[in-house]
Amino acid sequence: MSWLLENWFGSKESLEQVREDIHENLHREFYLGVSGIDNPQQSANRVDSKELFLVLNGPWDDQLDEAEHELLQYAHDEMPPVVRNEVGIIPFFTQVTNDGYLVLTYVRNATDRSILLQKLPLSLVTEDGEEVARKTFDLITSGPVMEMSSRPMEFMFRWDEFDRIPEKEVPLKLTYIKPKKNEVEENQNFNLGLSTDESKQYLQQAAEKAPIVEGEVDLQVLDIKPGEDNGLKVIVAFRNGLGKRLEFTEVPIIVHDKDGDTVARVHFTLENMKVEANSHRVWAFDIPFSSIKKEEVNLAELTAFIPKAQQRKKEKAQVTPEVEDNKGLLQ
Incomplete structure (x- = not known):
């Protein structure tokens, strides 16, 4: 039996029926905001879907036959244009299963750099706007989405993760839970990569080792620790010695x-990474195992550094890479 029919399109009788029904199941695309545009979905600067190359590298890829590959390529090519310099997620099929509610998507990277999605908070809402499920997906092990490429990705909300299970006939929409600016600002010293105690420890270390100097903006690596799944975790202190708040968008x-x-x-590409005037902020950056180029590295013998930060226009600061072939990460 077709793997796609058995695992993804169980309500369809054939791949040809899936092909015919692609447009009926297509949902509205949402964007992660990496371009810095306030409302990217309103942008007219778009890239045709066929200009992106489709990458099939999921754990199921070697189980697909030629007809299934062709179906996914066809579905991809039928997607509407994606906003240039953005990362969009467009659901193209949903399926009610015994385990939960499955949403099939294409993650489309229309930027000129590869992007690694680390933690992606998503929710399911009804047509009336009621949120019935919320879940943060850990995507770091999936590896980066290459520049100008598209990748099929599934998101499963299990029934025990629902706040309320709606009737089977009620259509649900996948939405992105964008971080609230006020929450980011109020909790700017903490992040998902560090515990509260660790954040306090590294903030104290930053204050002792890298005291704020008036008029200077600096980033300093405080520590390198073992990361998840044999990766690395790099702890960085952001130091803002200016009399105004700065926003950092990129850190190589x-x-x-x-x-x-x-x-x-x-x-690393960041969103809402703001550092208040004359203050520190500490952040943990996860480097996935797939980005480590050498085998059997000794953690005690590693050093990390960051190219010099440059201030951006409109009171934003950007860390501009001095190296090529970097990979990207959304925190």
Whole structure:
């Protein structure tokens, strides 16, 4: 039996029926805001879906036959244009299963850099706007979505994760839970990569080792720790010595071993990373195992550094990479 019919399109009798019904199941695309545009969905600067190349590298890829590959390529090519310089997620099919509510999507990266989605908070809402389920998906093990590419990705909301299970006939819409600016500002010293105690510890360390200097903006690596799934976690202190709040949007990190060889080179893209005037902020950056270029690295022999930060127009600060082929990460 077709793997796609058995696992993704169980309500359809054939791949041809799936092909015919693609447009009926298509949902509205939502964007993650990496371009910095307030309302990217309103932008007219778009890229045709066929200009993106489709990447099939899920754990199910080697189980698909030629007809199934062709179906996913057809569905991808039928998607509407995506906003340029954005990362969009467009649901193209939903399925009620015994385990939960399955949403099939294409994650489309229309930027000129690869992007690694770390933690993606999503919710399911009814047509009336009622939220019935909310879940944060950990996508770091999926690896980066390459520049100008599209990847099929499934999101499963299990029934025990629902606040209220609606009737089977009630259509649900997948939405992105965008961080609230006031929440980010009020809790700017903490992030999902560190516990509260760790955040306090590193903030104290930053104050002692890298005191704020009036008029200077600086980023300093405080520590390198073991990360999830054999990756690395790099702790960085953001230091803002200016009399105004700054926003950092990009941070490239390079990790070397004792011989000076490059162990990892990763480009992180941030959203709502604000540092108040004359203050510190600490952040943990997860480097996935897939981005580590050397085998059997010794954590004690690693060093990490960040190219110099440059201030942006409109009171924003940007860390501009000095290296090529960096990878991106959304916190």
